[in-house]
Amino acid sequence: MTLEDVAAVHALEQRLFPVDAWPLQMFVDELSQPETRSYVVAEGASGIVGYAGLMCIEPIADVQTIAVVPESEGRGIGSTLLATLIGEARQRRAADVLLEVRADNPRAQQLYLRFGFEQIHVRPRYYRDGVDALIMRLQLSGAPAEQTSAGQPNKEAGQP
Numbered sequence: 001m002t003l004e005d006v007a008a009v010h011a012l013e014q015r016l017f018p019v020d021a022w023p024l025q026m027f028v029d030e031l032s033q034p035e036t037r038s039y040v041v042a043e044g045a046s047g048i049v050g051y052a053g054l055m056c057i058e059p060i061a062d063v064q065t066i067a068v069v070p071e072s073e074g075r076g077i078g079s080t081l082l083a084t085l086i087g088e089a090r091q092r093r094a095a096d097v098l099l100e101v102r103a104d105n106p107r108a109q110q111l112y113l114r115f116g117f118e119q120i121h122v123r124p125r126y127y128r129d130g131v132d133a134l135i136m137r138l139q140l141s142g143a144p145a146e147q148t149s150a151g152q153p154n155k156e157a158g159q160p
Protein backbone atom coordinates (compact mmCIF):
# COMPACT_ATOMS: atom_id res chain seq x y z
CA MET A 1 0.00 0.00 0.00
CA THR A 2 1.27 3.42 -0.92
CA LEU A 3 -0.05 6.92 -0.22
CA GLU A 4 -1.70 6.87 -3.67
CA ASP A 5 -3.83 3.92 -2.52
CA VAL A 6 -5.12 5.56 0.65
CA ALA A 7 -8.22 7.28 -0.78
CA ALA A 8 -9.46 4.03 -2.36
CA VAL A 9 -8.60 2.00 0.73
CA HIS A 10 -10.42 4.46 2.97
CA ALA A 11 -13.54 4.28 0.79
CA LEU A 12 -13.48 0.48 1.21
CA GLU A 13 -12.83 0.84 4.94
CA GLN A 14 -16.00 2.91 5.40
CA ARG A 15 -17.99 0.32 3.48
CA LEU A 16 -16.56 -2.74 5.23
CA PHE A 17 -16.33 -1.42 8.80
CA PRO A 18 -19.34 0.91 9.14
CA VAL A 19 -19.24 0.85 12.97
CA ASP A 20 -15.55 1.60 13.51
CA ALA A 21 -13.90 2.63 10.25
CA TRP A 22 -10.43 4.15 10.59
CA PRO A 23 -10.14 7.80 9.59
CA LEU A 24 -8.16 8.37 6.40
CA GLN A 25 -5.35 10.02 8.36
CA MET A 26 -4.82 6.77 10.29
CA PHE A 27 -3.73 5.02 7.08
CA VAL A 28 -1.43 7.94 6.25
CA ASP A 29 0.10 7.77 9.72
CA GLU A 30 0.57 4.00 9.50
CA LEU A 31 2.29 4.26 6.12
CA SER A 32 4.66 6.89 7.51
CA GLN A 33 6.16 4.31 9.92
CA PRO A 34 7.63 1.64 7.63
CA GLU A 35 10.19 0.64 10.25
CA THR A 36 7.39 -0.94 12.31
CA ARG A 37 4.48 -1.19 9.84
CA SER A 38 3.82 -3.13 6.66
CA TYR A 39 0.65 -2.60 4.59
CA VAL A 40 -0.39 -4.41 1.44
CA VAL A 41 -3.24 -4.21 -1.08
CA ALA A 42 -4.78 -6.86 -3.33
CA GLU A 43 -5.62 -5.51 -6.78
CA GLY A 44 -8.26 -6.84 -9.18
CA ALA A 45 -9.32 -5.65 -12.62
CA SER A 46 -11.54 -2.99 -11.01
CA GLY A 47 -8.88 -1.70 -8.61
CA ILE A 48 -8.16 -2.48 -4.99
CA VAL A 49 -10.22 -5.41 -3.69
CA GLY A 50 -8.51 -5.99 -0.36
CA TYR A 51 -5.94 -4.65 2.03
CA ALA A 52 -4.15 -5.61 5.22
CA GLY A 53 -1.62 -4.17 7.64
CA LEU A 54 0.84 -5.35 10.26
CA MET A 55 2.58 -3.61 13.13
CA CYS A 56 5.72 -5.33 14.35
CA ILE A 57 7.53 -4.23 17.46
CA GLU A 58 9.68 -7.16 18.48
CA PRO A 59 8.83 -9.65 19.76
CA ILE A 60 5.12 -9.05 18.99
CA ALA A 61 3.47 -8.47 15.63
CA ASP A 62 -0.15 -7.28 15.45
CA VAL A 63 -2.55 -7.65 12.55
CA GLN A 64 -3.86 -4.08 12.46
CA THR A 65 -6.49 -4.65 9.79
CA ILE A 66 -7.50 -7.09 7.06
CA ALA A 67 -10.40 -6.77 4.64
CA VAL A 68 -11.67 -8.01 1.29
CA VAL A 69 -14.61 -6.51 -0.63
CA PRO A 70 -17.72 -8.73 -0.49
CA GLU A 71 -17.75 -9.25 -4.28
CA SER A 72 -14.27 -10.84 -4.07
CA GLU A 73 -14.71 -12.91 -0.90
CA GLY A 74 -14.19 -16.67 -0.91
CA ARG A 75 -11.44 -16.67 -3.55
CA GLY A 76 -8.46 -16.92 -1.27
CA ILE A 77 -7.61 -13.20 -1.23
CA GLY A 78 -8.01 -12.93 2.55
CA SER A 79 -5.81 -16.00 2.99
CA THR A 80 -3.16 -14.53 0.71
CA LEU A 81 -3.20 -11.21 2.56
CA LEU A 82 -2.90 -12.97 5.92
CA ALA A 83 -0.10 -15.23 4.67
CA THR A 84 1.74 -12.12 3.47
CA LEU A 85 1.44 -10.47 6.89
CA ILE A 86 2.61 -13.63 8.66
CA GLY A 87 5.58 -13.85 6.29
CA GLU A 88 6.41 -10.24 7.06
CA ALA A 89 6.17 -10.94 10.81
CA ARG A 90 8.59 -13.85 10.39
CA GLN A 91 11.02 -11.70 8.43
CA ARG A 92 10.86 -9.13 11.18
CA ARG A 93 11.61 -11.92 13.65
CA ALA A 94 8.39 -11.66 15.62
CA ALA A 95 7.79 -14.46 18.12
CA ASP A 96 4.00 -14.06 18.15
CA VAL A 97 1.35 -12.55 15.89
CA LEU A 98 -1.67 -11.15 17.74
CA LEU A 99 -5.00 -9.90 16.47
CA GLU A 100 -8.43 -8.83 17.66
CA VAL A 101 -11.58 -10.09 16.01
CA ARG A 102 -15.23 -9.42 16.71
CA ALA A 103 -16.95 -12.26 18.57
CA ASP A 104 -19.77 -12.03 15.98
CA ASN A 105 -17.43 -12.52 12.99
CA PRO A 106 -17.14 -16.32 12.64
CA ARG A 107 -15.89 -16.10 9.07
CA ALA A 108 -12.80 -14.11 10.02
CA GLN A 109 -12.28 -16.35 13.07
CA GLN A 110 -12.33 -19.41 10.80
CA LEU A 111 -9.69 -17.86 8.60
CA TYR A 112 -7.43 -17.22 11.59
CA LEU A 113 -8.01 -20.71 13.04
CA ARG A 114 -6.99 -22.25 9.71
CA PHE A 115 -3.68 -20.42 9.96
CA GLY A 116 -3.07 -21.78 13.45
CA PHE A 117 -4.22 -18.81 15.54
CA GLU A 118 -5.73 -19.70 18.91
CA GLN A 119 -7.96 -17.63 21.14
CA ILE A 120 -6.10 -16.43 24.24
CA HIS A 121 -8.37 -13.71 25.72
CA VAL A 122 -11.75 -12.03 25.44
CA ARG A 123 -12.15 -8.27 25.82
CA PRO A 124 -15.76 -7.75 26.83
CA ARG A 125 -17.67 -5.00 24.97
CA TYR A 126 -14.49 -3.88 23.21
CA TYR A 127 -16.24 -2.58 20.12
CA ARG A 128 -18.31 0.57 19.99
CA ASP A 129 -21.53 -1.37 19.49
CA GLY A 130 -20.89 -3.50 22.61
CA VAL A 131 -19.59 -6.63 20.90
CA ASP A 132 -16.73 -8.54 22.58
CA ALA A 133 -13.27 -8.80 21.00
CA LEU A 134 -11.51 -12.14 20.90
CA ILE A 135 -7.73 -11.87 21.14
CA MET A 136 -6.03 -14.51 19.02
CA ARG A 137 -2.37 -15.49 18.85
CA LEU A 138 -0.18 -17.32 16.39
CA GLN A 139 3.12 -18.51 17.83
CA LEU A 140 5.73 -18.45 15.09
CA SER A 141 8.22 -21.25 14.75
CA GLY A 142 11.62 -20.83 13.12
CA ALA A 143 10.57 -22.44 9.84
CA PRO A 144 8.76 -20.40 7.18
CA ALA A 145 5.07 -21.27 6.62
CA GLU A 146 4.62 -23.46 3.54
CA GLN A 147 2.12 -22.47 0.91
CA THR A 148 0.35 -24.60 -1.65
CA SER A 149 0.35 -23.45 -5.27
CA ALA A 150 -3.18 -22.07 -4.72
CA GLY A 151 -1.81 -19.73 -2.06
CA GLN A 152 -3.66 -21.54 0.71
CA PRO A 153 -1.83 -22.40 3.93
CA ASN A 154 -1.26 -26.03 4.69
CA LYS A 155 -2.69 -27.41 7.91
CA GLU A 156 0.65 -27.12 9.68
CA ALA A 157 1.27 -23.50 8.75
CA GLY A 158 2.26 -21.47 11.73
CA GLN A 159 2.33 -24.40 14.15
CA PRO A 160 5.41 -24.60 16.35
Ligand SMILES: CC(C)(COP(=O)(O)OP(=O)(O)OC[C@H]1O[C@@H](n2cnc3c(N)ncnc32)[C@H](O)[C@@H]1OP(=O)(O)O)[C@@H](O)C(=O)NCCC(=O)NCCS
Binds near residue numbers: 068077100108
Ligand atom coordinates in the same frame (compact mmCIF):
# COMPACT_ATOMS: atom_id res chain seq x y z
C1 LIG B 1 -12.56 -12.14 6.70
C2 LIG B 1 -12.16 -11.82 5.26
C3 LIG B 1 -10.93 -10.96 5.25
C4 LIG B 1 -11.89 -13.14 4.50
O1 LIG B 1 -11.48 -12.81 3.18
P1 LIG B 1 -11.68 -13.83 1.95
O2 LIG B 1 -10.95 -13.29 0.80
O3 LIG B 1 -13.11 -14.13 1.78
O4 LIG B 1 -10.92 -15.10 2.55
P2 LIG B 1 -10.58 -16.44 1.77
O5 LIG B 1 -11.24 -16.48 0.45
O6 LIG B 1 -9.12 -16.58 1.81
O7 LIG B 1 -11.21 -17.52 2.69
C5 LIG B 1 -12.54 -17.37 3.08
C6 LIG B 1 -13.37 -18.55 2.57
O8 LIG B 1 -13.22 -18.77 1.19
C7 LIG B 1 -12.83 -20.13 0.94
N1 LIG B 1 -11.95 -20.11 -0.21
C8 LIG B 1 -10.66 -19.77 -0.22
N2 LIG B 1 -10.17 -19.86 -1.47
C9 LIG B 1 -11.18 -20.26 -2.26
C10 LIG B 1 -11.29 -20.52 -3.65
N3 LIG B 1 -10.24 -20.41 -4.47
N4 LIG B 1 -12.49 -20.88 -4.13
C11 LIG B 1 -13.55 -20.99 -3.30
N5 LIG B 1 -13.51 -20.76 -1.98
C12 LIG B 1 -12.32 -20.40 -1.46
C13 LIG B 1 -12.16 -20.53 2.18
O9 LIG B 1 -12.19 -21.93 2.38
C14 LIG B 1 -13.00 -19.83 3.19
O10 LIG B 1 -14.18 -20.52 3.43
P3 LIG B 1 -15.12 -20.20 4.67
O11 LIG B 1 -14.85 -18.79 5.16
O12 LIG B 1 -16.46 -20.32 4.09
O13 LIG B 1 -14.77 -21.23 5.69
C15 LIG B 1 -13.33 -11.15 4.52
O14 LIG B 1 -14.47 -11.96 4.66
C16 LIG B 1 -13.64 -9.74 4.99
O15 LIG B 1 -12.98 -8.80 4.63
N6 LIG B 1 -14.68 -9.57 5.81
C17 LIG B 1 -15.12 -8.25 6.23
C18 LIG B 1 -14.07 -7.54 7.04
C19 LIG B 1 -13.58 -8.36 8.19
O16 LIG B 1 -14.37 -9.00 8.86
N7 LIG B 1 -12.27 -8.34 8.44
C20 LIG B 1 -11.67 -9.04 9.54
C21 LIG B 1 -11.66 -8.15 10.73
S1 LIG B 1 -10.84 -8.94 12.11
